[in-house]
Amino acid sequence: MFALIDCNNFYVSCERVFNPKLNNKPVVVLSNNDGCAISRSNEAKALGIPMGAPAFKYEKVFRKNNVEVFSSNFPLYGDMSSRVMNILSKFTPNIEVYSIDEAFLKFDGFENYDLQSYCEEIKKTVEKWTGIPISIGVAPTKALSKVANRISKKFPNQTKGVYLINSEERKIKALKWLKIKDVWGIGFKHTERLKNIKINTAYNFINLEDNWVRKNMSVLGVRLKKELEGNSVLDLEEVRSPKKAIATTRSFEGTITDYEKIKERISTFAICCAEKLRSQNSNCNSIYVFVRSNKFQKNKTQYRNGIVMTIPFSTNSNMVVSKYAVEGLKKIFKKGIDYKKAGTIVMGLDSSENHQLNLFENENPKHKYLMKTIDYIQKKEGQSKIKLASQDLKKRWKMKQEKLSPNYTCKVNDIIKVK
DNA sequence: TCTGGGGTCCTATGCCTT
């Protein structure tokens, strides 16, 4: 049996742990740049604030209903997440951390356990030790445990936050209840396609022919169908496979048309990627650069383009990565466009130790030592003390984070004081 | 004025080699 553990309204719950005044009040946490709502308390949901609600459009709603609004504080959420995961791993050796607020557990050899009460115990422990409320769904497959989890969350009074799909009747009932758009793995496009042929629930979906599913939804659709039928085809992924790409992308506060200004951003994004590479001891051998206009301003000229720049050797040097990124930008930059978003993604990662030397072209060996020194100084003196000439020395643009909570668990000065 | 960021996997396509 699989269990899906999901933290309820995770970011909001994290804020509440350290600020109990927020309990029973509408609370929302905004995305990076304070752009849109990405976590809402039940009270905020009840006010009709949808997931992804643009903050500027909902300002009146926030004010009128005294909604507590926070910028996202990822260091805090990451730390709370690892505390929760730590506790969960005490209950079974088989755990897959699926995302910052979700984990799959596998109960192998638990035949003699009463899983209902065991899960109630898990829930109680996590809430007591961290203050984070969770929901648990248990079922014979991962996809069904997602469904069970949804039920536990939707009907907290009846389920007490734990629901098991452990019989054929419960499975059928759950699948008939679950709307197609809420099925794990079925997004907007597939929902439209399925609705067109009168598939409105998960139960309708499992009654489709395999051929149709294969043709229209690829092998992923077929896998999903099997899982919902109760045949487990997705196993736990306990070891995190190494990352295949590292991205740094941002939307701008306004729009930018000037080449030099975009170049400065791209250079900084590339350097940020290089720093992330070094912090996990890897190199890249190519970098993707993209720019795009504002897709919401339909009356303006739309333009989006990107390019992969191959680097002839493996590197994590600020200078090299930045140089290729800017060369890429030169190729895709078009004059007269109001750019809204840009980014760089480094690809073809390998670890620093075993990277291959190129027969003809290699990195200047001095870079390695220079980067070490830079990282050392940054760590000691704070970020952004050292810049390349391609970056703007005076200007300091940064994310909008007007409503940031303290880093209660990660910064000494922000630790709560008990008087 | 103001709509996130960071990932994954799959498929179609074109090119090259055997």
Add this chain to the structure above:
DNA sequence: TCTGAAGGCATAGGACCC
């Protein structure tokens, strides 16, 4: 040398996830 089939690989784009 030409031709067609088949596999490997890189690339672009679509769809999905949290």
